[in-house]
Amino acid sequence: MLGCVIHGAGDLRVDELPAPEPGPGQALIAVRYGGVCGSDLHYWRHGGVGDFRLTEPMVLGHEVVGTVVGHGPGAAGPAPGTAVAVHPATPCGGCPECRDGRRNVCRDTRYLGSAARTPHVQGGFAARLAVPAEQVRPLPPGLPLERAALAEPLSVALHAVRRAGDVAGRHVLVTGAGPIGCLVVAAAKAAGAARVTVTDLLPKALEYASVAGADVLVRADDPDDPGWPDEVDTAVEASGVADGLDACLRRVRRGGVVVQLGMLPPGDSPFAGNLVVSREIELRGAFRFDAEFDDALALLARTPSLAGLVSAVVPVADAARAFALAADRAAACKVLLDFDSP
Known part of the structure; x- marks a missing residue:
């Protein structure tokens, strides 16, 4: 499968990656769209974002939507074929912040496409993604995948x-x-x-x-x-x-x-x-989010005008052009990668 991998500052590649199999408790998602985020651009331009620096190649991306392909052992969730969005955070659940209801600042979280820890957490800019099933959200009725790609930001x-x-x-x-x-x-x-x-x-x-x-x-x-x-x-x-x-x-x-x-x-x-x-x-x-993800999907479902923030949809094979366009704030707002386009 194709995936967008950052190897260092200025070194973005569309690589052939092995397709994952869902493990225990995981769902397998066929990714359709991935939104290019400011942090993805920072990794591409500077090799890091804030205090988080690349030390190894990393699949980028944490704004991803698609459809369910299947589930691993013991996993439950939306049926195969269901359109879904993926919550990108996996909090530890046991640290003081998680116990205090502030899972967005969990001190041991895993976040898709983040170099905050080593080994880095590989991201969602790939044609298939295996994630904990509880992070998968079915889209509200009437919300298309393209607009749903705005849920994370x-x-x-x-x-x-x-x-x-x-x-x-x-x-x-x-x-x-x-x-x-x-x-x-x-x-x-x-x-x-x-x-x-x-x-x-x-x-x-x-x-x-x-x-x-x-x-x-x-x-x-x-x-x-x-x-x-x-x-x-x-x-x-x-x-x-x-x-x-x-x-x-x-x-x-x-x-x-x-x-x-x-x-x-x-x-x-x-x-x-x-x-x-x-x-x-x-x-x-303000850092990231937690339960707001479900509220974001509901707001997107009732606000069709927000689709106007999507400036372009670019095939993943042309990721370099997508990143260049997303970095040009004089021309674009949100740019999406399309993982189901030739």
């Missing part, structure tokens, strides 16, 4: 909005209109936000934020843009750059909440820490 966005607290009736600022930032817009609107302002450097990215439901679009590099709010109730930093965090801290009201969602560069990042003190701003991190 939408889950990240839903978790970030929940970390912000109650946003109903409030003004939310989102810095960064990449795929995650756009989905934060959708998550905030679904949670009842009255107004969502989005900033980005690129006009095309802001167009996608509008598709997701943004009320106000702001050029981040234009301090005179009339869309800049004087004050917001909540801010979600989704760009992963220090300037974005600075904008959030300076625009959120006193006593407001800033959620850092974008993964900042390795090492230390400067930020306006005195504002956290003098304005009693609550600065919270």
Whole structure:
């Protein structure tokens, strides 16, 4: 079978891989679509993401959907032929965080396509994938596989909005209109936000934020843009750059909440820490997700317009083009690999 394997910075290959057999408790999935994520791009460009560095070849991908092929011994789940999405995390279940209901920050989790541990956890960008059966979710009625491929990044966005607290009736600022930032817009609107302002450097990215439901679009590099709010109730930093965090801290009201969602560069990042003190701003991190995956599928099922965030569907054999397109934020939002295309 074909799979997308990263061998090092700049060294992405479409390799022939052995097809897996489902082990005890596992389901075997015929992968149809895989969404190229920002972390996949970081592994491709830089050989790592955040503090996680490649030390061996790794199959990329954690945003995958497809159909059930079969099950291993002792496994139960959706019948063969069922369209499903795959929750990419396998928490340990026994650490203090898991016992406290915070499985998304499990200290011993396994996450598809992640170099956070060695040996690395191989990802889902392959024509067949064997995963624990409990991580497989049947799609809600009427949700096509292509739109369902947004479930994993939408889950990240839903978790970030929940970390912000109650946003109903409030003004939310989102810095960064990449795929995650756009989905934060959708998550905030679904949670009842009255107004969502989005900033980005690129006009095309802001167009996608509008598709997701943004009320106000702001050029981040234009301090005179009339869309800049004087004050917001909540801010979600989704760009992963220090300037974005600075904008959030300076625009959120006193006593407001800033959620850092974008993964900042390795090492230390400067930020306006005195504002956290003098304005009693609550600065919270948001990492991955847990039960939000099921909520994401339900939201996608009732929001057909989010399909507009899918910019292109590219055959897996042409993965290099897919990654180049996904990295061009002036041209694309979410790019999907198609594992069932010649």
